[in-house]
Amino acid sequence: MTNERIASLPLQVRPRTGESTDSFVRRLARANHLKPSYLLKFLAGPPHWEGKPRVERLSAITGRPVANLERALADSRSPRRRTKPTPVRQRKTDRKYTYATSELFFQIRRDAQDEGLTQRELCSRYRVNFRTVRLALQTVEPPPRKVPRRLSPALEPHKPLINPLIEQGLSAKEIWVTLMDDHNVSVSYSTLNSYVRLHPPA
Numbered sequence: 001m002t003n004e005r006i007a008s009l010p011l012q013v014r015p016r017t018g019e020s021t022d023s024f025v026r027r028l029a030r031a032n033h034l035k036p037s038y039l040l041k042f043l044a045g046p047p048h049w050e051g052k053p054r055v056e057r058l059s060a061i062t063g064r065p066v067a068n069l070e071r072a073l074a075d076s077r078s079p080r081r082r083t084k085p086t087p088v089r090q091r092k093t094d095r096k097y098t099y100a101t102s103e104l105f106f107q108i109r110r111d112a113q114d115e116g117l118t119q120r121e122l123c124s125r126y127r128v129n130f131r132t133v134r135l136a137l138q139t140v141e142p143p144p145r146k147v148p149r150r151l152s153p154a155l156e157p158h159k160p161l162i163n164p165l166i167e168q169g170l171s172a173k174e175i176w177v178t179l180m181d182d183h184n185v186s187v188s189y190s191t192l193n194s195y196v197r198l199h200p201p202a
Helices: 021-031 036-044 055-062 066-072 095-114 119-126 130-138 156-167 172-182 189-198
Strands: none
Touching: 021 036, 021 055, 036 055, 036 172, 055 066, 095 119, 095 130, 119 130, 156 172, 156 189, 172 189
């Protein structure tokens, strides 16, 4: 791909100052009767076909100097997005934490019953706060640790489009293409792929 010759497109559009690269590519593709997803993949090139278009390739098909494109397009100088799917992290049980907490709760309850220690005395002996002592006295097992939900703020406004496509059984790549070509929406493929993997169709 290094020595390939890239011809300029027959119909050109002017980049708007402050416009995103994806927006410019979509307008350029539609002006030349191309699918935006196809042109974006071509401009991104291997190995990250769904990543950010390379400004050098964009320069070749538009005939505009790289410097001009970098001045006009707001994100042209930002690093290329990686599209390698982020592996879905399996929730791991922290055995050490669970065992240590269970043992601590047991000792607090035992000392409260056998020695009649007050909550303040228990806090001092085990160097914990009042909340931990109260939990130990009220529960047999420590409560499960809360795992914060990871939100996808970039996808939030597009979820009404994405979720029905997931329910139809479309893959992340098919959804990415549909959003680009049918809804004029550009999202990070890696973020979309992670979201789809975490939300399989019912």
